[in-house]
Amino acid sequence: MSATTIGTAAIRTPFGEFWRRFRTKRMALFSLGLIVVLVLAAALAPWIAPYDQATPDYDALLEGPTWAHLAGTDTYGRDIFSRMIWGGQVSLTVGFLSVVLGCVVGVSLGIISGFFGGWLDGLMMRIMDVMLAFPGILPAIAVVAILGPGIVNVIYAIALSAVPVFARLVRGTTLALKQTLYVQASRSIGVSRTKLMFVHILPGTMPAVIVYASLRMGTSILTAAALSFIGLGAQPPSPEWGAMLSDGRSYLGVADHVTIFPGMAILITVLAFNLLGDGLRDALDQKLRT
């Protein structure tokens, strides 16, 4: 009992407590830095990309990396490095929007399901189970097949496949939080159910949601790239990373750099989000206790 009172930290806010733990995670901090660089690069593409992403140069087709073209050129002589920077806009936006959409819907469903319980919970969770039973990319392909190819539909498709995972995650936490003494205490005071859900339970689910969202960013970017690669996502001449991979597919062995560099971009981005997620989990998953 005495040992637990020693570490009473004079930390003012839950965020302060989080940051104190997070800043010791070197890999995660490095990943966060990398993600910031990637996002900035994508956002500033018009100013920092050395070439326009769509202008062909028929004098320099399929050229390997040179000082003029850091990542070489593709079949139309477009600068691959510039296209990767521009493509970041598409890939990161698709990843971000699909996660946010899936997260908002999934969290809402999960919290309602867990809080009210009963037949509603049973019904919603069985639907989620069915959705989860399909392997990863399959429902996304189905959605795009129905709505038609295109980057916006890819966002819907990926968001949809993220919904059941968020819903399950949040439902579990909600069930646990519903039983906590502080939620019971607020209930005994007469606090309305909406307030209980949004003021007391929702913030408690956030650590798990944030962690999962960052991991899911990686998965979503990968899925988007996969859909583009098989021709269901971003359409040429979009510099989306998956679409670029698809472009270079025919030249594997002849001009490897056309696929290697966009592939590296996907790898680094996905890895960065996964490492960030791991760090966030270490920093957030502990109970906020003294």
Next chain:
Amino acid sequence: MNQTPSRPALLDVRGLSVTFDTERGPATVVRELDLTVAPGETVAVVGESGSGKSVTALAITRLIDYAGGRITGGQILFTDRTGRQRDLAIEPPETMRQLRGPDIAMVFQEPMTSLNPVLTVGAQIAEAITQHQGLNEKSAREEARRLLERVRIPEATRQLDRYPFQLSGGMRQRVMIAMALSCRPRLLIADEPTTALDVTVQAQVLRLMRSLQQELGMGLIFITHDMGVVAEMADRVVVMQHGRVVETGEVVELFTKPRHPYTKMLLDAVPVLGALADHPLPAPFIIGDEPHVEQDTVRHEATPVLELEGLTTRFDVRRGFRLVGRIHAAEQVSLTVAPGETLALVGESGCGKTTTGRSIIRLEQPLGGTIRVNGEDVSKLNPAREKRMRRAIQFIFQDPFASLDPRMTVGFSIAEPIHTHKLAHGPAVRERVQTLLGQVGLLPEHIDRYPHEMSGGQRQRVCIARALASEPSLIIADEAVAALDVSIRAQVVNLLMDLQTRLGLSYLFISHDMAVVERVSHRVAVMYLGQIVEIGPRQAVFGDPQHAYTRRLLAAVPVPDPARRSRHEGLDDSEVPSPLRRPNDMPVVAPLVRVGEGHFVARHSVGGMY
């Protein structure tokens, strides 16, 4: 240290210091501690939370190595079974492992978490035996059975094959003691071994430990915060505060002539059962030179703030879809609380006192009975009635930390009832919260603190402020002071009583602590197996208990007076029966019989007691 030179000390701790490395640098939690234990002697280490008493125990067993602490000074001289004196502060881990068990054993506070939940009791004891004594499996099991019998566990053979969760808390602690004694240690360190137990069970376990100690002639270090237990057990007492020993002495001397002001304060703050035997009305604790004030706040003629009639709450126990039993948590509970009155609901864990409280505010759904709040029937709730009820009755939980949202500031939590019941708007809310903080003895700037930045006593004050925020007429305090240190407990009890005088509040004071109950309550209701078995004015119930269970409960309370030891000879080792019954096996409930002015008692058999 008055150590007789002819008898070498079993344990001689000299100048022990223990340091923990924290993120803000090293923190020394035990400083220059001296402690000796002779064979067959019981030394009680007392102090409030954070005084370093548990750390001392961990340091002696060197379990501190695994708890993140370091011994930074001093010697721990221990005479092992071969008669060799060793300095435990510097022995290598391998030697310590061999000493722990055969030479030094430890019993912890929480018997559930110290036992492995997936192994049977027999297997766990046998493991300790085979580890150190090299017996084969069969004889180890036989030895385990013998040990269980020694700690007075009934039907020992059958209990060997049970899992920890199938045993009651008292039984589990006996198993822990059996394991600790399996190798006949020379020194037993017990860290708050009875704190988690009910009083009657505590009395049984204490008596058991005393007789086993005499049988085995071992040294015993008994760590506790409870002066009553100290008086019951100790030969010598070591009082700790902030990691230092402030006083040490023979038990009788220390209780009669405490020298250090902290010891005096500790002893003054201990509620003594019987202190108000000659006073019909409750009175706050006397801290320092405050005068004795009687709490004459009851308005008998007014409409009762709470009336319960036949409140019944049962919990179904199902296996799959099949109903296999019901827990009769509250059976036909009837009581009233007048304005300005404190009614104490006492009993041991599982008796249904908490369920009764929770049923009133609908944290549990009662099966039947009527609940009237300020004359209004709230058994059938509609939203408007529910809102009025939730404003009129507030609940204070035992664990203040768990009952405050850790992500919200204290100010937010206190303001929540004000917002919910629309009692103030805009900047007036903050003002009101600050007034409330003042009322419970906190500072206005505490408003922006988070619960984890406050001490246990402060947090409970926050919970009280929160309960006051809706201007309730009744506060249900469920073991509200049980988790607090004695000195803080006395302050919080006095605060509650002061608020009663000033605001005319009523309390339903749910507690197992008879000495505190004597201080606060005008009337007392004793619960046993879901029924009220005795109810009446406090003086009548405590002075002239009519029900066997009330008598048993009162007899088990440890008295902080070493001269009045061993009154427990009449206590048997029986277990409280379970409130779990088969689906159609209804308990007998009959009206209580009047035995005096407002004093009623059950004359029908409740769990075999009359």
